[in-house]
Amino acid sequence: VGAVSKPDPSRDALIARDALDPLAPLRESFDLPPGLIYLDGNSLGALPKRTAARVGEVVDIEWGAGLVRSWNTHDWIGAPGRVGAKIAPLIGAAAHEVVVADSTSVNLFKLVCGALGLRPDRRVILTEPGNFPTDLYVLQGIANLLGNRVELRLRPRAELADAIDEETAAVILTHVHYKTAERWPMDEITARAHRRGALAVWDLSHTAGALALDLNAVGADLALGCGYKYLNGGPGAPSFVFVAERWQEALASPLAGWMGHAAPFDFVDDYRPAPGVRRQLCGTPGILGLAALEAGIDVFAGVDMGEVEAKGLALGDAFIDLVETRCDFANLTLESPRETARRGSHVSFRHPDGYAIMQALIDRGVIGDFRAPDILRFGFTPLYLRFVDVWDAVETLRGVLASGEYRDPRFNRRAAVT
Amino acid sequence: VGAVSKPDPSRDALIARDALDPLAPLRESFDLPPGLIYLDGNSLGALPKRTAARVGEVVDIEWGAGLVRSWNTHDWIGAPGRVGAKIAPLIGAAAHEVVVADSTSVNLFKLVCGALGLRPDRRVILTEPGNFPTDLYVLQGIANLLGNRVELRLRPRAELADAIDEETAAVILTHVHYKTAERWPMDEITARAHRRGALAVWDLSHTAGALALDLNAVGADLALGCGYKYLNGGPGAPSFVFVAERWQEALASPLAGWMGHAAPFDFVDDYRPAPGVRRQLCGTPGILGLAALEAGIDVFAGVDMGEVEAKGLALGDAFIDLVETRCDFANLTLESPRETARRGSHVSFRHPDGYAIMQALIDRGVIGDFRAPDILRFGFTPLYLRFVDVWDAVETLRGVLASGEYRDPRFNRRAAVT
Numbered sequence: 001v002g003a004v005s006k007p008d009p010s011r012d013a014l015i016a017r018d019a020l021d022p023l024a025p026l027r028e029s030f031d032l033p034p035g036l037i038y039l040d041g042n043s044l045g046a047l048p049k050r051t052a053a054r055v056g057e058v059v060d061i062e063w064g065a066g067l068v069r070s071w072n073t074h075d076w077i078g079a080p081g082r083v084g085a086k087i088a089p090l091i092g093a094a095a096h097e098v099v100v101a102d103s104t105s106v107n108l109f110k111l112v113c114g115a116l117g118l119r120p121d122r123r124v125i126l127t128e129p130g131n132f133p134t135d136l137y138v139l140q141g142i143a144n145l146l147g148n149r150v151e152l153r154l155r156p157r158a159e160l161a162d163a164i165d166e167e168t169a170a171v172i173l174t175h176v177h178y179k180t181a182e183r184w185p186m187d188e189i190t191a192r193a194h195r196r197g198a199l200a201v202w203d204l205s206h207t208a209g210a211l212a213l214d215l216n217a218v219g220a221d222l223a224l225g226c227g228y229k230y231l232n233g234g235p236g237a238p239s240f241v242f243v244a245e246r247w248q249e250a251l252a253s254p255l256a257g258w259m260g261h262a263a264p265f266d267f268v269d270d271y272r273p274a275p276g277v278r279r280q281l282c283g284t285p286g287i288l289g290l291a292a293l294e295a296g297i298d299v300f301a302g303v304d305m306g307e308v309e310a311k312g313l314a315l316g317d318a319f320i321d322l323v324e325t326r327c328d329f330a331n332l333t334l335e336s337p338r339e340t341a342r343r344g345s346h347v348s349f350r351h352p353d354g355y356a357i358m359q360a361l362i363d364r365g366v367i368g369d370f371r372a373p374d375i376l377r378f379g380f381t382p383l384y385l386r387f388v389d390v391w392d393a394v395e396t397l398r399g400v401l402a403s404g405e406y407r408d409p410r411f412n413r414r415a416a417v418t
Numbered sequence: 419v420g421a422v423s424k425p426d427p428s429r430d431a432l433i434a435r436d437a438l439d440p441l442a443p444l445r446e447s448f449d450l451p452p453g454l455i456y457l458d459g460n461s462l463g464a465l466p467k468r469t470a471a472r473v474g475e476v477v478d479i480e481w482g483a484g485l486v487r488s489w490n491t492h493d494w495i496g497a498p499g500r501v502g503a504k505i506a507p508l509i510g511a512a513a514h515e516v517v518v519a520d521s522t523s524v525n526l527f528k529l530v531c532g533a534l535g536l537r538p539d540r541r542v543i544l545t546e547p548g549n550f551p552t553d554l555y556v557l558q559g560i561a562n563l564l565g566n567r568v569e570l571r572l573r574p575r576a577e578l579a580d581a582i583d584e585e586t587a588a589v590i591l592t593h594v595h596y597k598t599a600e601r602w603p604m605d606e607i608t609a610r611a612h613r614r615g616a617l618a619v620w621d622l623s624h625t626a627g628a629l630a631l632d633l634n635a636v637g638a639d640l641a642l643g644c645g646y647k648y649l650n651g652g653p654g655a656p657s658f659v660f661v662a663e664r665w666q667e668a669l670a671s672p673l674a675g676w677m678g679h680a681a682p683f684d685f686v687d688d689y690r691p692a693p694g695v696r697r698q699l700c701g702t703p704g705i706l707g708l709a710a711l712e713a714g715i716d717v718f719a720g721v722d723m724g725e726v727e728a729k730g731l732a733l734g735d736a737f738i739d740l741v742e743t744r745c746d747f748a749n750l751t752l753e754s755p756r757e758t759a760r761r762g763s764h765v766s767f768r769h770p771d772g773y774a775i776m777q778a779l780i781d782r783g784v785i786g787d788f789r790a791p792d793i794l795r796f797g798f799t800p801l802y803l804r805f806v807d808v809w810d811a812v813e814t815l816r817g818v819l820a821s822g823e824y825r826d827p828r829f830n831r832r833a834a835v836t
Contacts, residue, residue: 031482040486047482055477055706056470063652064449064465067785068458071835076653078834103701105675106524113563129687134676134701137689141674145531146564154687179685228702234481235494235705256559257523258552265836267597267790269547269572271555283521283552284646287653288473288706367485372685416496417489418683 009318014387022304023311023382029299030232030384037389037396039368042206042346042379045232051295058291079290080259080281086297087231087240090305091204091223092214097242099277100227100290104205104239105134106255107224108172110280111241112142113254115170115199115222116150118247122169122198129154132178135203139172157182161192168198170222175213176206176344179371181316181336183211183344187218194219205229208240210312210345210382212305221247230345230381231300233293241280248276257282299383308382312345315380315390319347322394330401335375346379353406355418357397360406366396370418427739432805440722441729441800447717448650448802455807455814457786460624460764460797463650469713476709497708498677498699504715505649505658508723509622509641510632515660517695518645518708522623522657523552524673525642526590528698529659530560531672533588533617533640534568536665540587540616547572550596553621557590575600579610586616588640593631594624594762597789599734599754601629601762605636612637623647626658628730628763628800630723639665648763648799649718651711659698666694675700717801726800730763733798733808737765740812748819753793764797771824773836775815778824784814788836 018024031047032038038046062070071077085095101107112125125139136154143152155163164171171193173184186202193200202223207213209230215223221244227237243251252273258264259281262272273279317340323332335348351357351374358370368378378393400406436442449465450456456464480488489495503513519525530543543557554572561570573581582589589611591602604620611618620641625631627648633641639662645655661669670691676682677699680690691697735758741750753766769775769792776788786796796811818824 031478033483033485036485038485044481044486044489046485047477052474052477052482056474059465059470059473059652059710060449063462064470065451067451067454067456067464068462068787069780069785070653071462072833076835102520102524103675103704105677105701106520106673109673131687132676133679133682133685133687136687137674137676137679140689141672144670144674145672226702234477235488236702236708238704239701252562254559254563255524255527256555256562257521258555259523261551261555264551265790265834267551269549269551269554271558283523283657284654286521286656286704286707288710289704290654292477292706362487367487369486372683415490416683417494 009321011388011391014318014391017387021311021387022307024386026299026303026383027386032384035365037366037393039366039378039380039393041381041384042229043369044228044235045230045296045381046384048232048296048299050298051234051292054295055288055292058288076287079287079294080285081278083290083294083297084240084277086294087208090300091208091242092216093242094216094245096276097245098240099280100238100240100293101281101285102239104203104224104226105138107239107241108135108138108203109142110253110255111201111222111224112139112170112172114251115201117252118199118250119169122167123149123151124153124167124169125150126153126155126160126163126168126171127173128157128160132174132203132205135172135174161189164192164196164198166196168193168196170199170201172201172203174203174205176211178206179335179348179375179377181344181346181348183342186220190218190220206344206346209300210308212309215242216244220244227293231293232296234289234296236289237293238286238289241277243277243280253279253282255282259283259285311382312380313340313343315382315385315387316343316345316347318387318390319378319380319394322390323349323397326394327398327401345382346377348375348377350374351376356406356411357400359411360400361397363411364396364400366393372418427736429806429809432736432809435805439729439805440725442804444717444721444801445804450802453783455784455811457784457796457798457811459799459802460647461787462646462653463648463714463799464802466650466714466717468716469652469710472713473706473710476706494705497705497712498703499696501708501712501715502658502695504712505626508718509626509660510634511660512634512663514694515663516658517698518656518658518711519699519703520657522621522642522644523556525657525659526553526556526621527560528671528673529619529640529642530557530588530590532669533619535670536617536668537587540585541567541569542571542585542587543568544571544573544578544581544586544589545591546575546578550592550621550623553590553592579607582610582614582616584614586611586614588617588619590619590621592621592623594629596624597753597766597793597795599762599764599766601760604638608636608638624762624764627718628726630727633660634662638662645711649711650714652707652714654707655711656704656707659695661695661698671698671700673700677701677703729800730798731758731761733800733803733805734761734763734765736805736808737796737798737812740808741767741815744812745816745819763800764795766793766795768792769794774824774829775818777829778818779815781829782814782818784811790836
């Protein structure tokens with residue numbers, strides 16, 4: 001990357017922003033491969049430096065030497081609640097309102113079935129088409145399982161708020177859209193749901209660890225999210241569940257496993273749900289995954305989520321500006337909201353050759369991802385990305401587009417995971 | 419432990435059996451804390467030596483350096499099927515009939531809901547009281563969720579086979595009972611279920627990796643089991659699911675997550691189940707847990723499960739004999755079947771002071787576990803236990819009982835996990 005003629009934003013100006021960035025030192029908390037610009041932390045977060053040692057300790061000391069005793073001596077049994085309590089301040093929840101368990105898909109199943117139980121006279125669960133696929137699939141699975149008890153309604157974003165009515169048991173939305181990064185106004189939707197007597201269930205997978213959220217300030221009912229994106233918990237990290245205190249005693253879990261029992265080690269035949277959010281636990285928690293997730297969340301200790309959100313959005317703004325000025329010769333269309341306040345921490349552009357362009361970019365060491373049919377998606381993780389990375393990424397994109405190298409057939413071979 | 423007067427079995431005779439044991443070299447595959455006799459591998463299996471390096475490699479190389487690319491380059495996406503295929507020969511299944519996913523509790527939910535879908539005209543799900551608690555709780559959760567669609571029937575073991583009738587959709591049993599180690603005759607129960615048009619769902623948590631099982635020879639329908647006991651997958655390791663080939667296309671999962679979709683990376687709105695057993699996947703798989711489980715299962719490569727079963731049962735026989743002869747002064751009652759062929763790979767004795775005795779034993783370096791209200795449970799893991807360990811464990815038990823040291827109040831403080 002050479003010197004820049006355009007006065008502002010320039011590479012030097014972005015370097016200057018890095019120098020002023022209060023979060024800049026956090027980059028040192030991560031093991032980032034040299035020479036790579038990683039714009040896919042919204043799909044799989046980078047490896048925190050402390051994680052390898054922590055996971056190694058769990059394997060060697062806690063499992064190897066402690067063996068089954070570590071359920072007590074290393075408080076494995078408390079890990080789901082302990083890690084949940086550490087996530088709580090990142091999303092504006094109280095410590096006793098969050099627990100870590102299972103996958104995002106499984107937790108959505110629990111919360112939506114639970115919400116239906118809280119609204120026994122209502123059949124409708126409402127979401128939008130184009131929601132993240134697993135959310136749609138889980139809701140379809142619930143509708144199939146429960147038959148006439150449930151009607152799944154899909155309404156386009158523009159009509160969704162008005163579609164929340166007296167038939168609605170629960171509205172289920174992903175706060176930040178996985179493709180476009182468009183944000184739902186959580187406060188307005190939640191208030192509308194409550195006026196109509198419905199519950200709101202929020203998928204925070206693209207929110208937690210990136211945006212400053214205050215679930216209790218907006219009166220949120222139920223929420224869940226992913227551990228492996230902005231929380232840096234590792235591939236397939238367990239998910240978290242939020243249940244507002246006021247719902248905890250009424251909300252049943254359809255997945256009534258022993259870890260959600262009031263006294264699992266009494267080994268009695270009859271299920272009696274644990275008090276509080278702990279009843280959202282089901283089977284034996286995966287301790288290796290929990291340990292890695294905890295190490296990822298510990299990086300956030302003392303971090304101001306307002307600063308995190310501001311930086312992520314500023315990185316996105318800078319990226320949009322630079323792509324639109326420096327790649328203006330290419331057929332790229334902004335798919336994300338231009339307005340900062342309506343966006344999450346990633347930015348998407350469309351291009352008819354999106355798949356091949358992304359493969360060529362990755363080949364040059366800039367990792368984003370592709371989402372069918374034509375979306376190039378770039379995630380801006382405030383803890384380890386620099387403003388100068390945005391400049392360098394756009395220059396690489398410019399090179400890929402200008403050279404036409406993405407037309408090489410090797411960039412069009414589809415991988416199992418895109 | 420001093421010299422022995424009793425001629426047979428003697429400590430020397432047991433050492434002689436170790437010398438002839440074809441599985442003896444496998445002990446070297448495990449990291450066992452020195453000075454400990456570990457008789458709780460049926461609760462949490464010991465750490466295989468290869469696991470720490472393998473998990474470290476996944477963290478450092480695959481996650482840290484490979485980042486999101488490792489879903490393809492290190493075939494994370496294939497791990498649930500690959501590890502399932504390695505479990506298959508241990509349970510008499512075909513490679514394409516087993517997949518690893520979620521927890522045992524969650525998988526039981528899937529399979530029982532799925533079985534109900536295969537028997538739309540039948541309401542009854544049948545099991546025994548005293549089944550492992552999470553099995554009972556999950557079934558109660560299904561009954562609560564599905565209301566009139568389901569009737570949960572509990573019938574005592576002696577009446578259970580006769581209770582399988584034309585109303586039965588599925589019978590759900592744990593093959594080896596977690597307390598008593600009593601085995602269900604899987605072939606007879608399965609045959610009875612089929613004659614009455616019902617399905618049999620087997621929980622193999624205390625079977626897989628310990629007994630020589632041939633699911634396809636007995637015509638099994640559906641099964642699931644635990645990864646962290648005899649499979650040595652680590653604390654909270656993911657679970658496995660078996661679906662006989664003949665059911666794979668008809669069996670629906672109520673947990674319709676994106677990893678069970680026919681084309682998850684097409685990101686389409688409509689759920690279309692994957693072919694085969696892969697539709698039993700739900701959310702994104704936890705890669706650290708899968709890696710540790712795979713390392714545990716790799717220890718079984720080339721091992722004859724017939725030899726494993728024979729050794730585990732012989733260890734149990736020796737333990738029963740020694741306890742009954744050398745601890746005959748104590749108030750211990752055998753809770754497990756004396757008949758070898760009716761037992762799994764653990765042995766339980768009852769004692770009114772069972773909890774305190776177990777704590778005192780653990781304090782002396784013999785680790786078993788306690789199951790309420792009064793059961794001392796000892797697991798015999800054929801891959802890393804020696805016959806001499808049985809002798810030494812019984813001598814320690816004898817010392818604890820003869821000294822009365824277990825009456826010390828410190829051995830009666832209840833821990834969170836018993």
